[in-house]
Amino acid sequence: MKLLYMQKTLFNAVLGIVLEIVYTAAIMLVSYVVCLALYFRQWS
Amino acid sequence: MRTRIESIFRVLGFVSVLCFLWPCATGVCAPAEAVSSSVLIHAAKEMDGTTVLFEGEVIGDIMRRGTYAWVNIHDGINAIGCWMPFAMAQTIAYTGNYKTKGDWVAVSGEFHRACPMHGGDLDIHAHGLKIVRGGQVVIEQSDTAKKNTVFVLTGVVCLVLILMRFKQA
Amino acid sequence: MVLKPNLDDIKNICFYLGKIMLGLSLTMLLPLMVGVLFGEYNAALDYLIAGEITAITGLLLIFLCRNDKEMSWMQGMIVVSLTWIVAMLAGGFALYLSGHFKSFLDACFETMSGFATTGLTLCQDMDHLPYAHQFWRHVTMFLGGQGIVIVALSFFVKGSSGAFKMYVGEARDERVLPNVISTSRFIWLVSLVYLALGTVTLGSIGLLNGMRAHNAFFHGACVFMAAFDTGGFTPQSQNILYYHSFAYEVATIVCMLLGSINFKLHYQVWTGNRKELFKNIESSALFVSISLLFILVAAGLERSGTYSSAITLFRKGFYQLVSGHTGTGFQTIYAQQFVNEWSDLSLVAVVFAMGLGGAICSTTGGIKMLRLGIIYKALREDIKRIILPEKAVVVQKFHHIKDIFLEDKQVRSALLITVCYFLLYIVGALVGMIFHYPFLDALFESTSAAANVGLSCGITAPGMHPLLKLTYIFQMWAGRLEFMSVFALAGFFVAAVKGK
Numbered sequence: 001m002k003l004l005y006m007q008k009t010l011f012n013a014v015l016g017i018v019l020e021i022v023y024t025a026a027i028m029l030v031s032y033v034v035c036l037a038l039y040f041r042q043w044s
Numbered sequence: 045m046r047t048r049i050e051s052i053f054r055v056l057g058f059v060s061v062l063c064f065l066w067p068c069a070t071g072v073c074a075p076a077e078a079v080s081s082s083v084l085i086h087a088a089k090e091m092d093g094t095t096v097l098f099e100g101e102v103i104g105d106i107m108r109r110g111t112y113a114w115v116n117i118h119d120g121i122n123a124i125g126c127w128m129p130f131a132m133a134q135t136i137a138y139t140g141n142y143k144t145k146g147d148w149v150a151v152s153g154e155f156h157r158a159c160p161m162h163g164g165d166l167d168i169h170a171h172g173l174k175i176v177r178g179g180q181v182v183i184e185q186s187d188t189a190k191k192n193t194v195f196v197l198t199g200v201v202c203l204v205l206i207l208m209r210f211k212q213a
Numbered sequence: 214m215v216l217k218p219n220l221d222d223i224k225n226i227c228f229y230l231g232k233i234m235l236g237l238s239l240t241m242l243l244p245l246m247v248g249v250l251f252g253e254y255n256a257a258l259d260y261l262i263a264g265e266i267t268a269i270t271g272l273l274l275i276f277l278c279r280n281d282k283e284m285s286w287m288q289g290m291i292v293v294s295l296t297w298i299v300a301m302l303a304g305g306f307a308l309y310l311s312g313h314f315k316s317f318l319d320a321c322f323e324t325m326s327g328f329a330t331t332g333l334t335l336c337q338d339m340d341h342l343p344y345a346h347q348f349w350r351h352v353t354m355f356l357g358g359q360g361i362v363i364v365a366l367s368f369f370v371k372g373s374s375g376a377f378k379m380y381v382g383e384a385r386d387e388r389v390l391p392n393v394i395s396t397s398r399f400i401w402l403v404s405l406v407y408l409a410l411g412t413v414t415l416g417s418i419g420l421l422n423g424m425r426a427h428n429a430f431f432h433g434a435c436v437f438m439a440a441f442d443t444g445g446f447t448p449q450s451q452n453i454l455y456y457h458s459f460a461y462e463v464a465t466i467v468c469m470l471l472g473s474i475n476f477k478l479h480y481q482v483w484t485g486n487r488k489e490l491f492k493n494i495e496s497s498a499l500f501v502s503i504s505l506l507f508i509l510v511a512a513g514l515e516r517s518g519t520y521s522s523a524i525t526l527f528r529k530g531f532y533q534l535v536s537g538h539t540g541t542g543f544q545t546i547y548a549q550q551f552v553n554e555w556s557d558l559s560l561v562a563v564v565f566a567m568g569l570g571g572a573i574c575s576t577t578g579g580i581k582m583l584r585l586g587i588i589y590k591a592l593r594e595d596i597k598r599i600i601l602p603e604k605a606v607v608v609q610k611f612h613h614i615k616d617i618f619l620e621d622k623q624v625r626s627a628l629l630i631t632v633c634y635f636l637l638y639i640v641g642a643l644v645g646m647i648f649h650y651p652f653l654d655a656l657f658e659s660t661s662a663a664a665n666v667g668l669s670c671g672i673t674a675p676g677m678h679p680l681l682k683l684t685y686i687f688q689m690w691a692g693r694l695e696f697m698s699v700f701a702l703a704g705f706f707v708a709a710v711k712g713k
Contacts, residue, residue, distance in 0.1 A: 009484075016483035017410075023490055024470040027500055028463070031507045031531045035523040038515050085547045088554065103340040104449055107423035107457070114423070114457045116449070118340055122547065123451045142253060142343040157554075163459055164525030166547060190258040190310070197265035204272045211276065 078150060081122035088157040088166060096155045098124060098168055099176065102139045102146040115170075117151060126151050127162065128170035138179025148177040217712030218705060222288060224278040229292045229379070230299065231274025233362065237300055238268035241307065243352055248345030256311065256345035263307035289379045290701030293362055297690055300361050301325040304353055311346045313337050315675045318682055325686050327353030328361060329693040330576055332445020332542035332667020333685065335675050339450040344431065347448045351435040357693070358442025358472070358576035359404055363397040384695035389477045389574070396476075403479050404441065411437030411468055418460045440468035442576045445542025445667030452544045453532075462528060465543055466535055473499065473539040473571025475583075477614060494586040494611045495572040502582070503538055506566045510534050513559030530559070533668065538566035540577035542667020551670040552654060560670075564657055567666040568638060578665030578692050580634050584627040586611060591624040633696045637663040637688055644684045645672065663688040 078099040084091055100119035107114040113133040115126045118140070128151070140146030153170035156162075241264035248257030284292070305321035314320040319335040326333045327350055336342065336350075360383045389396040412434040419429030432448050439446045449455040453465060478496060481489040490496055510530050520526045529546055536543045551560060570579020594609035601607060609619040617623075638660045645655025650672055658672040662685040673685070691699045 012485040013406075013483045016479075016485075016487065017406075019482060019487050019490060020471055020474065020479070021467055023496065023500075024467045027470060027503055027535075028466060028531070030500075030504050032523070032527050034504070034508055034511055035526045035531070038511050038526070039523040082549075085549050086553060088550070104455060105424045105428055109423060116451060116455055118450065123340065123449070123455070125451070125454065125457050127457075140340055142256075142341055158520055158525055158529070160521055160525065162457060163462075163528035164520050165454060165457055165545070166550070167457070184253070184255055187255050187258060190255065190262060194258055194261050194265070197262060197269065200269055201265055201272070204269055204276065208272065208276050 078119075081119050081124050084124065084155060085122060085166065091155050092157040094155055095152060096168065097150060097152045098126070098155075099148065099150045100124075101148050102136050102179070104139060104141070106133050106136060106139060108133075115151075117149060125165060125167045126153065126170045127159075127167055128153070128173060132170065132173045135173065135175060137175075138181075140179065142182075143184070144181050145179045147175050147179040150174045150176050215708045215712045218709055221280070221282060222285075224280055225282050225284060225288050226291050226295070227274045227278040228280055229284065229288075230295055231271045231276075231278065233292070233296050234267050234271030234274065234299060234303070237303055237361070238264045238271060240352065240356060241267070241303075241349075244307070244345045244349035247348040248343065251344045253343040253345050256343035259307050259310035260345065260349070262310065263303055266306070267303040284379070287701055287705065289381070290698040291705050293379050293383050294690075294694060294698040294702040296361055297325075297328060297694065300328050301686075301690075304328065304349070307349060308336075308346060311342065313339070313342055313346070318679055319675060322682050322686055323350065324353060325689050326667070327351075327444065327446065328357035329665050329689040330354050330358045330442050330444040330540070330578070331662060331665045331689045331693075332439070333662060333669060333673045333689075334446065335673065335677075335682070337675055339448075342448075347435060348431075350446050351438040351444070351448075354442045354444030354446060355404070355408075355438040358444065359400055360397075363400060383698070384693065389480050399480060400476050403476060403483075407441055407468075407471060408434070408437060411441060411464075414464055415461065415468075418458065418464055419456070422456060422458045422461065436465065437468055440465045440541060440543065441472040443469060443472045443539050443541040443571065443578075443665075444576075445536070447543070454545045454547075459528060462532055462545060465541075466532065469535060469539040469541045469543070472541070472576045475572035475574045477574055478572065481614060489614065492612050494590075494613050495582040498582040498586045498589075499538075499571060502566070502569060502585070503535065506538065506562045507531055507534050509562035510559045513556040513562065516558070517554070517556040519554050519556070534563060534566055537563045537661075537666055537668050538569065538571070540567070540570050540579055540664060540666045542661070542669075544668060548669045548671040548673075551657070551668075557653065560653060560657060563668070564653075564660050567657075567660045567664045567668065568634065570664055578663075580631050580664075583613065584631055586613075587619065587623055587627040588631065590619050591627075594619060630695060634663065634692070637691060641684060641688050644681060648678050648681050658685075659688065663692040665689060665692050 078097045084096065098117060098119065100117040102115055103118045103123055104116050108130050111130055112127060113130045115128060115133050115136065116123045117126055136147050136149065138144050138146050151168060151170045152172040153168045155168050157166055158164040159167050241260045245257050245260040245264065248260065301321050301324045304324035305317065308314060308323055309317045309320035313336050314323065315337060322335050362379045362383045389399050412430060415436055416430035416433030419432055420426060424432065435448050447453060447455065453462060475495055478489060478493055511526060514520055514526055514530050520529055532545050568579055569585060570581050571577030573581045573583045590609050590611050594607055597607045610616050611619060638656065641659025641663055642652065642656040645659055646652060654670050654672060657670045661668050
């Protein structure tokens, strides 16, 4: 039971870390899209 | 007589071409005077795309990237990254850190204010490197004053701990 | 009627200060070990000397002022504000002994910049600084980001009522867990887990980028500590530009953004409440703020033609903005390039970003996202009150871990601290202008110091006037502690003089 609880805690923590990194990636992606949009406007 | 004069002119012409080509062949075909990093940074727009001569101490690591390498050179004011063939970078014997004084080198190359190849970095694409002064290992001199201070302070710490133990008892 | 502080107040303050100083002296064992490991015996001696002086002072304070009295709010705040001054002096002494600082004031500036996770530096010949001193510079950021007092709380302070008062005094009023000691330990757990992951990631990238193995991982650990604790120190004078690596920049952006997330939010996400990351007012405010401010930065840079492509705009423009917004201060451009190449629009956007900061109960400085969110919600509520019929009942909520009804008390507190920050930014800018710097440059540097960011446009240098150095030290200290502890200390001295 204790082992199952520890596994669940570890799983939640790992998934949490992954999600936080995805959040940071989303911020970067939105900003990169802004860069592309600005330069696309310039080229066209 | 005429052939002799022609041959003299041919030799002179050959020597003058050699004098022009030789510096370019050795790779130091740049302005004679080194430009400082503060000039490069302040006048970056004006100097963008020009060939410059930059001198300084090699610091940190020589970072190999395939057949090229990044060499960061510090002229006493700022450090600037130089992108050069790895074979050229291999001639550097010492890089600067606490224990070593790095080689003092003169690099000639194209200066970029915002290099398109390197994500907008301010850098120099080197096509010539010359070791002006070799670096050396810096031997750390033992500081006797600091050692004596440590002995005295250790004594004081022990005294305070003993006093505290007595008070508690 | 203002009561004069009595001997018991002073004894209580000194007792807890002594405990914290003892903890501080033990942290100096870390750079000492690094010095011994790398054979830098002079540097190791520096930490032995500074550590022993701090330990002796701490032990004497504990010995002379031992008592079992409970700590009051005033005493807690004063302990915190004095701790930061003492830590600056103790840590600064060790750096001063290195010989890489023009004066003791410069070394104190460096240490305050470290503990306050600012990142403005006055170190001379940084590329030849011993590993031990480099490590200490970065460890001060790791300790300061978590909270110097929290370090002590985790290991030295047993009772929890005084502990909570000190915890709040260090600008952390979020209870992650019911017990403040458990909260401190959870904050350490998050930091250490990310330290392990971050060091391995950055070290591996460094190794692949051609660095020597020991340098790659040493730099990885140092840069991670500076990134996650949104500090901004690096082991080389060129800052992040030294690495010339897009992968390194992306990894540090991730670390900076992780460090700017509320530790309470980390707890929620790590324990399974993953939706909180998207519902929380702070994480949404940060996302929106960075996006909107980047549009301004990008528009300014594109108009001035500073960068020729989308990727260079991202690597330079976005990097500097995120570095400023998260309060880190990493730079991939030279300080003078901000002034010479960036348009005023982009600079103003970066100044705004620095001033706003990240989340509450994170490692960042600035006004912070929760306050921005509360002010925005209060503005919305007032506009609704005007638009809707008079008899309509207007209720505004915001989501921060749970749904909270917006109250006047919260809005008042948010606005008060926001006004204090704005005043601090402006006063610092005025002092900069007194020393003949242009307004925008002075405002940039002042905001950077007060919001504990560390981006520099070139004003911070060893040749800076001592009064300006003192101004920035004060700004870093006051900004980090969010004013209350500083006001408490000032009030204490006023009471000592004028009290009855």
